[in-house]
Amino acid sequence: MGGFTINVLECKSVSKWYGDAAVLKSVDFDLAQNEIHAIVGENGAGKSTLVKIISGLVPVDVGTIKFEGSDRTFSNIREIQNSGVALIHQEPRLFPDLSVLENVCVDYQVRDGKSKRFNWKKAEGETKELLAQLGCSFSVHSPVKALSVADQQMVDMVSALRKKLKLLIVDEPTASLTPSEVARLFETIRKLNASGVAIIFIGHRLEEVLQLSDRITVLKDGEVVAVKKTSETTEDELIRLMVGRNISASSTDSKTSSGQTSLKVSNLESPGYVADVSFEVNRGEILGIGGLVGAGRSELLETIFGLRKRSAGEVISTKHGSIKKVKRAISSGIALVPEDRAHNGLFLNRSINENLVITNLKLTSRGGKRNFGKEREIGQELIEKFRVKLSSATQLVRELSGGNQQKVSLAKWLKQEIEILLIDEPSRGVDVGSKSEIHQFLNNSAKDGMSIIMVSSDMRELIELSHRIIVMRNGRIAGELSGSEISEEAVLRLASGLATAGKGH
Amino acid sequence: MAIKLNSKVTYLFKKREFGIFLFILVLLAVFGTLEPRFFRSDNLSAILSSVGILMVVGAGQTLVIVTRNIDLSVGSTLGMAAMVMGMVARENPDFPIFGLIVIAMIVGGLCGLLNGLLVSYGKIPAIIATLGTLAIIRGAVFLVSDNVQIDPNDVPQGIINLATTSPIGIPWLLIFAFLSIILVWYVSSKTLLGKRIYAVGSNPEGAISRGLSFNKITIMVFVFVGVLAGLGGVLYTARYATINPADVGRGLEFDVISAVVIGGTNIFGGSGTALGTALGCILIGILSNGLTVVGVSPFWKACATGFLILAAVAIDNSVRKRQEQNFLLAIRNQRTVN
Structure with a gap:
């Protein structure tokens, strides 16, 4: 890729706390214009928080963010998006009742020459062109809820591309995609990068990260443990850095x-x-x-x-x-641990302990009355068995990382x-x-x-x-x-x- | 394939509105057979007047429900607007009619603004916020009027004429109803703002992360329904010529929400059409008038309307489920073809 000359983005000693827990500890991160920069790390390492800060969804507590050479002063999502930053989540953020075209255009600014009216015809043409570039064959008029997850992700991507894009953040996009869909996505990302869009890529599958990125930043417990050139590292080394153990x-x-x-x-x-x-x-x-x-x-x-x-x-x-x-x-x-744990496997707004005992109420209650001592005991046992990382058993499940949520979702069955x-x-x-x-x-x-x-x-x-x-x-x-x-x-x-x-x- | 899928969907949506239309025809046939007086012109114009008022308010309520909110206070708002307008007219008999209409719409808009602020910045769920304002605004109607009603001879003839006369042979009341529905249809299907309103209802979190101003849109739809309820107050006055603080607009929220839901607007937000609402209003208007004309007791009448709402929602749910299944099958076939 050659020399990384201009830095689109420079984060200097960025820190973020949720309550008492430091999620990011003085993180430095920079991104060159022609670069695909991957962030890897275990769940809970702070990857998603970092990109949420960069994209303005979450305010930064300490530290500075320089975008295109100047300090970013605004914190409003819309302004940040208009400055050319887009974030694509692992689950597409779309409007299921609206059509593809409407999803793409919904946040578009009407600045279409003199006319104050939105030009649907023109928008349709542009959207079709973008979809074709990404190799999508579905109609712009299909309701989004009728599309597959992969196609929905493409719609999300097109929504981002409609604006003058300078920085695209892709947060673990491949989780629910098939290999050919992943290949298509990567091709798209490379194409964008070649046309001058800087890319931040978060991925769990290291082979994909190695295949796609130019540089890799490894986060662990909210700190940067290494920044490696992709050509100079291996999967084993990355795993060692992420986990800290073999x-x-x-x-x-x-x-x-x-x-x-x-x-x-x-x-x-x-x-x-x-x-x-x-x-x-x-x-x-x-x-x-x-x-x-x-x-x-x-x-x-x-x-x-x-x-x-x-x-x-x-x-x-x-x-x-x-x-x-x-x-x-x-x-x-028989026990079921569902794919969508957030909706079907857990009560996100209840504590870890309550989630763990919900399937074991027979053991922890008598005559319909809860025995809190027993609940704590069983909760503690399961937490230790599964090494769930938490600040306390009364912490809400919502606040846990994906890996720890999955452990809770699984552990709740294991007392019977x-x-x-x-x-x-x-x-x-x-x-x-x-x-x-x-x-x-x-x-x-x-x-x-x-x-x-x-x-x-x-x-x-x-x-x-x-x-x-x-x-x-x-x-x-x-x-x-x-x-x-x-x-x-x-x-x-x-x-x-x-x-x-x-x-x- | 994708195009086929799309036309299938449109077809289903059309079918739903077609279903309401058929049901309306059935009702007309049944009521007409049971009681020939049902088709007398004075009865038909009575139906049209009440349908018109429902449509004006229902048009606004549709957009509110599309954003996953609800406005229970429309009846009180309508009453407040009518009362203030009536009092202005009583004190100033020469006040221009146009000015009176504007006053009523402003009063309604202010009530809507209150709701919108409570729901958006106050973060109070709409069902609770507007339950509160339903009572507050009704109380305010008593307070401002000192519990004195506006008598027919205090209502300007120009207002009363809105229910009966017009330049083109259709009463103003119906023209207003028609325009309200057209406005909502236009906004929801042709404008970016309309798409944003649907987006907010379809996925509120998504709307925020795409930088849509959630609060602004919420306030906007509440003000909109308020303004239309204000206009509804004018039309109510035109039709009944009396504004009684206890009666004006009382219970209207029930009919309006029924009409919108029967018209196919999803109570969980994200979908609903102006045409559906218009048909829902016609259905409710015919049903309530017809049951009275054929001599059904008011108690049974209330039950019948209630059953109809439940049936509408039940049918809606099953249609939606089937649609989803059809989608999945279509996608699967699409994959197989590829």
């Missing part, structure tokens, strides 16, 4: 299961999502479910758990018989006998350290006899943890892989419909 990237334990069936799903069907799905899972087995986003994987878990209406089929637990309703599923030792764990994207939005701990937990639980059905879009996770993999496509099972058949390529082939091989079904 974690085994792969935990290939002997994959064995008992051969005793614990759950049998036959001909399960949920209209529009799941069609004619049958499989069995054994005690001590981790059954991975692969497939593209939208293939019906999450919906399958929800249907098994009884959350989603089924139109046909049966779910039979060897020990407890047929399962139809959520209550019955829970009492039969769980025989079958349904887990959806166990490491989505989770930092490397927590991810490795969660993996370890899943492996150990399986060894102890738990059956785990795991949906994952993280190919490495899916392949390393699963004893057997079922690949779904359009709501159906496209194939099954086990033992030496398991490979990234085989999963992808089945998921994309290139092959219908695999055993049975």
Whole structure:
């Protein structure tokens, strides 16, 4: 890339506190105009806070931010956006009821020559052109709620591009995208960068970070621990810097299961999502479910758990018989850890402890009355078991990082006998350290006899943890892989419909 | 494929309004059969007058509900505007009619501003804020009027004429109703401001992070409904010629919100159309008049309206769910094709 000459952005000793906790401690960060600068770090390291400060969503407590060479004095989001800074979140911030075009234009300033009226025709033309540049084929008139997450992200991107863009911040955009969608996104980012837009990229998948960026800043506990040129670093070094300790990237334990069936799903069907799905899972087995986003994987878990209406089929637990309703599923030792933990897995506005005991009220109450001592005891036990990082057990779950939230979402089930764990994207939005701990937990639980059905879009996770993999496509099972058949390529082939091989079904 | 998807959606939305239209025809047939007097011209013009007043206020309420808010105080606001206007007219019999209309709209706008400030800067949920102002403004009507009603001979003939005469053969009252609906239709479908109003209701957090001025838009829609309720006060006076502090606009919020919801505006914000609201107003107007004309007791009448609202929301929910499922299927097919 050559010499980085002009700095678009210079942050000097930026600090930020939330209450007593320092989230950022005197962070220095700079960004050259022709640069893609990645920020990596465990969840809770302060990456998102830093970019929120840069984009004006959160005010800075101490420190200065220089944008294009001069101190930035304004703190109003709109002014910052108008100065050419845009932030794209991991979950697109769109208006589901409005069309693509309306989403893109909604914050546009009417400065269209003399006319005070907004020129929809012109806007439509420009939006179409931008969408075409990004390789999108959907209509500008589709309502955004009808688009896939990847397409929604593209709409978010186009919304940012409509303005004169100087700095684009992309905060972990690939979590819910398929490989080809990621490739398209990266191509777009590179193109933008080549046209003079400076890029800040936050990512959890280090291979992607290494592939895309020119420089990498590593944050740990709110401090910059290293700034590396991408060409001079490796994945191992980054992990070491982020975590501060060595974690085994792969935990290939002997994959064995008992051969005793614990759950049998036959001909399960949920209209529009799941069609004619049958499989069995054994005690001590981790059954991975692969497939593209939208293939019906999450919906399958929800249907098994009884959350989603089924139109046909049966779910039979060897020990407890047929399962139809959520209550019955829970009492039969089945637990679901959903993908969208913020909405479905946790009560964000309640304390960590309350979230942990909510599934264990039978243990902590008598005659409908809560026993707070017992609650604290159980909470403490689970917190320690999972090494949840917190300031106190009465802290609101909202304030935890993604990794720690996921730990709470998982831990709440573990005080009871769980025989079958349904887990959806166990490491989505989770930092490397927590991810490795969660993996370890899943492996150990399986060894102890738990059956785990795991949906994952993280190919490495899916392949390393699963004893057997079922690949779904359009709501159906496209194939099954086990033992030496398991490979990234085989999963992808089945998921994309290139092959219908695999055993049975 | 995407274009097909889009036309499918438009079709469904159209279908919903078409459904209300059919229901209106059914009601007309039923009431007309049961009681031929229903179709007499004086009864029809009575229906049109009350529908017109509903439409003026309902047009404003639509935008408020689209932003995930609600204004329960429209009846009191209408009453306040009518009362102030009536008192000005009583003291100054020669006051120009146009001036009286402007006064009523300003009074209504001020009531709306109060609501808007409470909800935006005061951060009080609209349902509570406007429940408070519903009572406060009603109390204020008693206070300013000293509990003395405005009699028909104190109401200028020019105001009364608004309900009956016009330059083009349609009463002013209906022209105002029509213009209010057209205005809301235009703003919501043609302007950037309209899109912002829908955006705020569709995803408030998103709106803030995209730099839309959330408070400004909230205040704007409340002032707008207030101004229209003020105009509604003028039309109420034109129609009834009497302004009684206890009666004027009382319970109007119920009919207006019913009409808007039956018209398909999502009570959780983000969607709703002016045409739907107009049809909802017509439906409510016909229903309430028809039930009286055929001799249904007022108690049953209240029940019937209540049931209708619940039915409308239930149907709405199931239609929405089916739409979502259709979307998903369409997307899936799209993926398969690619």
